[in-house]
């Protein structure tokens with residue numbers, strides 16, 4: 328939910344969820360998240376090298392989720408383990424990976440057990456975190472325990488690796504493009520625009536699956552009802568007719584829009600949160616580390632095949 332539903336069910340879920348993820352609702356998180364970034368980044372000062380993905384990009388979005396849901400940060404490593412195992416159960420085409428599925432099922436059961444316990448604990452107890460808010464909804468908007476657990480699962484699966492991958496790809500591109508990196512170091516106000524351009528170039532969730540609910544003719548090709556279609560947002564983002572010189576990083580494009588958060592009714596629910604996380608991470612990182620490059624002999628490798636696309640690691644030379 329809501330990703331597996333069509334309107335009108337999907338519209339109801341979006342109406343209920345939207346207020347929790349609006350810019351107004353997430354803005355108050357900013358000071359706490361900035362302080363968490365300081366705790367993550369300050370220990371790197373004085374080091375010659377780090378793995379930006381393993382030490383920063385994989386950790387921060389999980390902490391954001393825990394903060395948003397009012398959960399203790401010491402659950403972070405459990406959540407990372409649960410999420411990795413569950414995501415590892417299917418490959419990019421949605422096919423179950425046999426070797427991973429047994430461990431995945433066990434970890435999914437652990438995550439389910441933890442979330443079920445929390446839901447039972449917080450039902451009817453007012454609080455200002457998202458989980459308590461979801462559990463306190465009443466009347467037409469009231470959600471069952473199963474619905475709330477399903478939503479928590481979706482946030483873990485949709486909101487963690489996507490941000491990790493976007494941060495990893497973004498810093499990798501900036502490491503390879505020192506001129507553009509210097510632009511944001513000199514003028515941090517450019518960071519929000521830079522984020523859009525980096526997301527355009529490397530969308531972490533480029534494949535959006537759909538099933539035709541009626542016969543469609545597309546470019547002369549008839550797609551019968553029930554046809555499974557995979558659209559590729561990355562291709563739309565590099566449309567030469569729309570973006571001059573589409574493969575280059577340019578923070579001054581006339582058209583700074585892109586499709587990396589999807590299109591239409593299923594457009595990303597967490598886009599404001601993702602942008603906030605990325606802006607804070609880029610601001611805090613570049614304040615401390617304006618100069619960095621990819622460490623010699625460690626070309627970053629892309630995780631593949633996989634539903635969301637990111638880097639295994641990003642070893643950076645910091646001095």
Ligand code: HEM
Pocket residue numbers: 328329330331337341348481482485486487489490493530531532535536586587588589590592593594595596597598600601
């Ligand atoms: C840079 C980070 C992110 C990217 C690139 C991204 C990308 C996307 C895309 C492409 C879709 C559309 C899927 C479709 O049409 O089938 C989507 C949907 C969704 N995203 Fe994100 N996402 C990101 C971060 C987040 C975060 C942080 C959350 C946490 C709340 C989140 C929650 C969701 C949800 C719940 C949906 C389903 C919406 C619906 O079906 O109505 N995403 N995301």
